[in-house]
Amino acid sequence: MTGQWNWFTSGIALGVVFLLAVWLVKPIGVSTQFVIFDGIVWNAVSDDLITTSPNAKSGYASTNAYLNKSGGKYAKNVARPLNYSFIFVLSMILGAFLSAGTGGPHPTAADRIAPKVWRSRFGKGGTTRYVVSFVGGVVTLFGVRLAGGCMSGHTMSGIMQTSISGYLFAIGVFLTAIPLAILLYGRR
DSSP states (O other): OOSOOOHHHHHHHHHHHHHHHHHHTOOOOOTHHHHHHHHHHHHHHOSSSEEEOTTSTTSEEESSHHHHHHHHHHHHHHHSOOSHHHHHHHHHHHHHHHHHHTTOOOOOHHHHHSOHHHHHHHOSOSHHHHHHHHHHHHHHHHHHHHTTSOHIIIIIIHHHTTOHHHHHHHHHHHHHHHHHHHHHHOOO
16 A cells, blocks of 8 residues: 555545534535635625625625525625635645645656546547546536535435435436446446
């Protein structure tokens, strides 16, 4: 082993982290923070997106219906982004840098462009892989936001809390991902 945990140790560690998060703060989920980040950028160039409102449950209101829902909860997160969820997303980015700098995985130059399984099927060029990855990310983000959450929120946090929507979402993910992987990479 080259400094990496095996799948079993990683799974146990992930389960403990999710359990602690639910117990101490709240379930883990991150896709809403993309909306919050968009709102922060939008609010920086617009004077009327977020306003204080004594009538709103959160104390904030928005001209955007999505940010204004739940008593202005998301509007408050845009106005005051230093909260658990936003810090959690920034910490994931920091964690990746720390992992890389402290002996985490070190892919080869070729693997940085495209993993071996991609290269063996589609060639060495990275442009197609980047486009496919970007489109896949956009489709996934659209789907999970349409479902009212995200991959981590629905699958890991949702299943851990025995949420029916979490199980249904996970089933949908695997019913889509497995045939797509076979289509892209073959049965090997």
